[in-house]
Amino acid sequence: MNPEINAKAEAWLSPTFDETTQKEVKKLIEQDSEELTESFYKNLEFGTGGMRGIMGVGTNRINKYTLGKNTQGLSNYLKEAFSGQTPKVAIAYDCRNNSKELAQVVADVFSANDIKVYLFSDLRPTPELSFAVKHLDCHCGIVLTASHNPPEYNGYKVYWQDGGQLVPPQDSEIVAEIESLDYSAVNFDAKKEHITYIDKDVDEAFIKASLENGSFSELDKHRDDVTIVFTPLHGTSVTIIPDVLEGAGYKNVQIVEEQRKPDGNFPTVKSPNPEEPEALKMALDLAEEKGADIVVGTDPDCDRLGIAVRDNSGKLVLLNGNQTMVVMTDFLLENYFANNEAKGNEFIGSTIVSTPMMETLAKSYDVECKLGLTGFKWIAKMIVDYPSQQFIGGGEESFGFMVGDFVRDKDAVTATLLACEIVTKAKSEGSSFFKKLQDLYVKHGFFKEDLTSLVKKGISGAEEIKQTMINLRENPLTTINGEKIVKIDDYASSKSLKVSTGESTDIDIPKANVLIYHTDQGSRIAARPSGTEPKIKFYISVNDNAESLDDLSKVEEKLDAKIAGVLKELGI
Template sequence: MTTLEKAKLWLTDSFDQETKNTVQNWIDTGSDELEDSFYKELEFGTGGMRGIMGVGTNRLNKYTLGQATQGLANYLHSQFPGEEMKVAIAYDVRHNSKEFGKMCADVLTANGIKVLLFKQHRPTPELSFTVRDKKCNAGIVLTASHNPPEYNGYKVYWNDGAQIVPPQDGAIIKEVHSVKFDEIKFNGNDDLIEWIGEEQDQVYIDACMKNSLYQDIGRDNLNIVFTSIHGTTYTTVPQALEKAGFKKVVLVREQMIPSGNFPTVESPNPEEPAALEMALDLARITNGDIVIGTDPDGDRLGIAVRNLEGELQLLNGNQCNTILTYYILDQWQKAGRITGKEFIGSTIVTSDIFYDIAKKFGVDCKVGLTGFKWIGKMIRDFEGKEKFVCGGEESFGFMTGDFVRDKDSCGSILLACEIAAVCKAQGKTMYQYMIEIYEDLGMYYEGLVNVVKKGRTGAAEINQMMSDFRNNPVKELAGSKVIEIKDFQEQTSLNLADNQKSVMDDIPKSNVLSYYTEDGTKVCIRPSGTEPKIKFYVSVKDTVISEDDFEKKLIEAEDKIQRIKADLKL
């Protein structure tokens, strides 16, 4: 079906007059919007279905979300025939999120499914927790994570509290694609809606404390600066810190106001130093020991701590997760909780230091594709056989325990603040604790390059770039010879020493390439599943002898990453 033919379907009586007027105007004027809005259907990527809000099959709107929810309802009826079903729904601060949440609830209740609907914005991890806590059959959260304000999104969780993965996601998507727009049941039944809110926050916060805290040392002497960056965690994190006994918490008041415009930042992404600038400024005035910010749906967190010069410095995602993972396993080991049947979770684009941490403490490190849904799948696959301890990925996400089956900033913040408090009580900083870990295991340092390619032509350019890196691989990176290429789409590993290929069928197919060099450098290349960009994850390795040696090694690592970028022509 051509783009124009797909667009004309939106001129029928299944659509409201405003939608029909917009489509007709695009057709009459030959607008480029028609092509971008209808050339494809939104797909489920690493973080669910995410896109720009507006009219069309390639946009987030009442009809694409209604179609997805009707398809989910149909699938639920096929999986739980004759049962009374429940679905929990949460939404973040983005434009239309609350309205979209109620609309999804209406579609489900119109299909005879009970809905637990949050009264106001709530973080994504609280939704994941609630699905399990309330024994729901599924969950939905309306969020576009850290994307720009014009975006929104839709994530689906199954009854274990984790996001859907293959083959289940494929089965649901098949149901979604089979739904015609005139088959969507929009006339809901409010009698089937149970409104939830503050009482559920307390249950969730208690679970975060139980799974994230180990030592009650120095909590009343740690200076914390926190910002929700206009997102959902204003509802949970300040309460959690207070309840855990952290007495000195300063909030960035201007950014604790929920807003889909994110008025004080260019991007509400805690991976970006600029997103935490107001918090950093406040910490400089208030002598903050640690600065923490979360993204709009409250699953990612950014952390800044005092470096060796006493200046506040933003840690990258791998550094944060290294500190948190090492500390947790150290506490488990000291408590005699490690039996050899425990594991931590990571992803193929995350630092390889997690293999080293796992080996040190005698646990397994399981690695999956990008996205926390794969760590959730690990927990499900090994439930009752191996104990999940914690997991993280480079994109500023971490989870403590399995009570939440997605990255969780609240539990991670409690843990990070405990570590910072313990370090301060010992006369050192969290940054120095990180250096001690590198002295023990070796230093890994990472850089990320995002190449943005928008629209249909951009998607074609990204495909061509992946094809070029696949068919004409780089032979050397920063002077070190490439010795292995892993192609996760072909599920093969090519050893360049003997030109032999081996099969990698333990991880599902995905359009990702990884290069490995003789000196331990790793470069992963993958198109984003949620944004119009291709990502290059660069990791280099070195040894650190002492704290005095660290800054020199850091400068060398940063220089090496720049040389690698040049070799990749980025």
């Protein structure tokens, strides 16, 4: 038995912790199991999308005490940061097991600290929480969710006044305050008079804003021609998306009944992740039965969406996040410039591991494409940092998109509506969503991406991921699949190295554990440990020109071979 871990576990046998918790900890100590080590070997950390972890007892688990400590630290910080005011906090939760109970615990701790709480009376999408923070003029927001992680996970995401997730300097300052606390400092004694339950009024305001930002009046007479299949994958989106689509005028919306009911066990899928083709199988089957034009599936907290559309032969094909993002962004830019006079201050947002096609697209419209680290909080931060510029929209490869800035996080509600509007307009013109993508490939170059994730669980897995990144830095690649490495961007050191000259320049983006290789043929290979899951991710982007639509299949074969070659050389 590790004495340090045992001491941390025994500290949870004090009266600070309830009887049920103490019994669970005693059982782990008696068994001296790997589970004891995993539960106590570290404190659960804030990552890319807040704090996520397996539910259970211990410092490295999601439970009332770890979340209570977070909330006590955040309460202390809010009262100091907004001295002389009564801080206000909005809280939402998704369909996960224990989310409702944990949300109440969080609300209780805030209220015990004389902080005004607006708590959703039932589960709601994450983007609605982001909206509610601004709509209710709150200082902070919390959503209880583990996004698309497996059923045993839950999480805690923190939002700031602007409706975006925590970014520097508040993030590190709040973490420092949390880490300075002992569990005995947490005040769980709720003051119920400080808690207000919210629902329909905020729903109606959010739906109205989604319709204003994601629908286009010129399509009113064409929506009856479109059939949509939608699945919430047992998540929160069923509370809002059907109403938004109905509000826009879509009447032919088919919901996958087996996946309609919110359920934290996600009984019909291995993973409630719309990035996974298997998750959308039932929706695809229903779409074939109904002859649908588009399939949309959202993750449990409704910030990501996956879509399938008809290809040129009428077959339903799943699109990846990069493809969806490019078509959506082009559609928004085209409509913006058709209806507004360009002021020269417009921009779109994306991330350093998403498709470089976003930068090419921006140049064609003479707008700026700002790039940030992985995580939508960085795109939200762009809006705060550049208030004199007009944000049009933006996205990231991991199936997230944001339309305008009324929400400051990826928003599958409005993005679902936007995708359906694109299908509607294209169909009215004798085209399709898929054809729009192909046209962009011919116009701007065919960009193709691949994401391969290696799962490495537990303490040994974390060490293996760490060593992989060390090796890539200390023994950098010089070639990959016959292409010469010409530039290496290391976001941990904030340095960009030009390989041929050895010249190094600064990267003006916050530090992160990301390494990106660039080749002489325009290929890009990025390595990044996940901030919320036990994974190391490899992002590959390759591109080539296509002279016409007829060339696309041949060019795609060439790009597929390039990606396969890169993966082979990386040994993954």
